[in-house]
Amino acid sequence: MTRQGWWKFQARAAPYLFVSPFLIIFTVFLLYPLSRSFYLSFHRTVGPGHQMFIGLGNYRFLLRHDLLFGLAVLNTAIYTVAFLLLQIPISLGLALLLSGRGVRLKSVFRFSFFSSYLVGQVFVGVIFFQFFSPGGLVNQTISALLGRRIVIGWLSNPAMVLPSVLIAGLWLATGYGMVYFQAALQAVDPELYEAAHVDGAGRCRRFLHVTLPGIRHVLVYMILIGAIGGFQLFELPFVLLQGAGPGGRGITIVMYLFIMGFNAGDLGYASAIGWLLVAMLLIIFAARLRFFRTHQEMTA
Amino acid sequence: MRFTLGRPVFALLLVALASGSAVLVRPAEPRANLVVWTFSQAQADFFRNSSLPRQFENRTGFSVGISLMGQSGENIRLASAFMSDGRGAAAPDLCEIEIDAIGQFLRPPIRDIGLLPLNDFLARSGWESRIVASRLAPWSKTDPATGRQIICGIPEDVHPVAIAYRKDLFEQAGIDLAQAKSWNEFQSLCQRFESFWASRGFHDRRAIALSTSNPDELLEMLLQRHINLIDSDEQLHFTDAKVLGTLTFYARMIAGSGAVAGEPSPGVQWTEDLEHGNICAICAPDWKVDDLRRFSPDLAGKIALMPMPRFEPDDSATSTLGGTMIGICRSCPDPERAWELLEYLVLSPQSHESAIAAGDDVLPAVSQYWSDPAYHRPDAFFAGGQSADDLFVTLAAQIPQRVVTPFTYQAELALGVVLHRSVTFLRQQGPEGLDDACAGWLADAQNDIGRRIEFGKIEP
């Protein structure tokens, strides 16, 4: 082949070559198990090579009859909404504070906030298990602040289960959000602030009309991964509550999936739960995208 | 040289190479002839530290490898190994499984269960008559065609339950708790106990630990009345009158005017409850008593053990909680040898001696060993030098039969939800209408679990 011919060839083949290692590994190691789970979700599995085709049976039972699944969806949804409502403002607020001029020791603050993310869900569960025990750090702090001996059953009282998991989850993830928001705030063009200031806009107006739109992309990204993370939550409550928790109030969708798949042994049922979760998230995403697009069109 | 991917990646590349050489230079572990999987560090340590594997190898020439893994990891791996038609290296030769996890492995039709039926081995070796029969039940499945019990695992323990209590505190209140033979008597003694200490300023001192957040103690009470939520014929018993009675009694022990119970601290922190006198009695199987001895040496001389009180005369004075089995995987290429190893590690006199030597106080499932004097020595840890194991041996003779099915975990979960609802009802609305409300919830739970069992049925 001539040199020019080779150059033309590789110019055209390059994109395919570049994605091919990714695509091949992706297809073999991700797509195959994924499609296998799709196939399994229409079966009932009871043993080696023993699968019974039941069509939509799993899905029907899940949606119509399975009370535990309903409980799991409720717990997960409440957790995710509460998590987002708290994490986004707190991490954004922290990032705003940290971005102010004249703030010293920025990198120290940043490191201390982000360090909680380094630990991973399992260890957060282990550490907070000790914190939330009747004689643990949290009760001790509250007792010290109020002057009386207060014992709250963080992990044994079903009403307190959600706050416990929420606190642990927020501790883990807020630093992560803060770092992202801080980077985003840095990227907002300072001239826009100048212009707004010149126009006489107060701090509140500046925030609403310059800052928020400027960090729009990161905001959406944070909400999306927060929603995904919230819906997929499993290890943290599982380790913290050592299972489903009192009265089943700690069950999440993925925890229920795990119990049904690896404790009761019905992998088909577990796969169906997984695909329902994906469907739920897709619906939420579609709704969000529609919401943001119309919002964009309105404000454009 | 400017590394385009950046300094961090370059640094990582170096680190990868360095650690990679450390990893590769490691000598490959020789695969043992017989591989045992266990999830319990205590068991793994026991097997490895004892001379049992070495003795076995000397006798038979087959080397033994003990593999330790986290419990959920072992369950997943076993399930997957059995699922992928594990003929080959995926499944081990012997595996230990915990009683809460056995349900899924016994779900397939008998010929598809990944564990080898051990009936022949048991009959031939004569162990069948020497192992406590009711402990074989959780690890067995009834063959619908012949009605035979197909045994898939050998129990390693009995785990009888006694009540461990702060004898010193009860004596100060002038109460001999061991006098209580029925639960009603027990409750009134506990009420006297609490009012005694309340009058001395200990308002938070609870007489007994009964959990609301998990139904373990409630299940222990049901079991002593010979009730399994799902029995071996897959019949549901949520709506039994005895279940309703036990549930309402349990709820009334926790809340309302006659309450004498408190929530135990999670994990192993319940030992601290006893140490501080926050909770003064607990339902303790032998392994919990072991924990008490290990973690609360300060309690020496203050703890006594008594059999469980009964509801009715034909109840058992004990219950059982927890359990481990050891079994042979169907894919094992040399089952005879695997059985020999199993016998050696778990059933043999050598194994029993090693356990005693290691200070292991858990009663084995082989009743002939219960007469070992080591189990009947006076123990300075308990009040009056009471021998805990002596009591446990007596109780072990009356162990009720626990049945585990693939749906037992979900049934117990459902019971936990009902339990919590009952306690909340009692706290917020009082005893009026409690029985009816509970009956309704139990009926709902029975319907739900019944539906699940129907849905999960496979053709025989």
Next chain:
Amino acid sequence: MRKAAIHFLLTLTAIIAVLPFFWLICAAFKNPQDLAGSTFVPWNHLNQLTLDNFRALADQPVGRWLVNSIFLASVHTVLVVTLSSLGGFALAKYQFRGKGLIAVIMLITILMPSQVFLPGSYELMYHLHWLDSYWAIIVPGSVSVLGIFLFRQAMRELPDELLQCGRLDGCSEARLWWEIALPVVRPMIAAYTLLSFLSEWNSFLWPQVILQSESKFTLPIGLNNLNGLPQFQHSYGIVMAATLISILPVAVFFFALQGDFISGLASGAVKG
């Protein structure tokens, strides 16, 4: 005045954020009696601070777990950054068929919880004879949908003229990637390096399922085994010491790379 208030709020929040770590460090050095006796520093018994917890860990092969984790995490990161930047470059700068479909499928793999992949993956590893082998962790781990998305976003910013110039100069596409695209997104690389190292370092479920030989265990697996034991739940000082050891390398890594990480986020991940 406002600055003082800001600093106060920041300090307060930072203290709350760091408090668990402080507790962790204290617990790692306390003996079992002091664990219950004092919340943080046992002021009365300062001379009883002990290294016993760490010594007890020496009985466990923690050093080996550490090396294993370091190896797996660094190999994973190098591979995934390389493949993702290649793939992201292709997706950003070239037109080819099937892009939309690929994007949707990749989205689904992110939404699906990882436990669902387990049965199929395990079966696959069994047929490939990769059970109990690091290949089973490294190869599937080298693809990250998130990575490809992030790099695609970052490389979109790349001006096409720059690439055209390169082509006119006779550069091959591969050189374009290596010499033009990568330097521009270097900050993004730093950010993603940290994130993917972190995720592999803490990865637990799949390694626990796949690895059978104890000498191959990683830190999370080893520590989870420890935590399951009653004696460690009670004298959790040892578990805390082990947790400390497992956090240290990542913490050092992050502290050293903080600046790069932030500018990486600012430039790449943040702009749409």
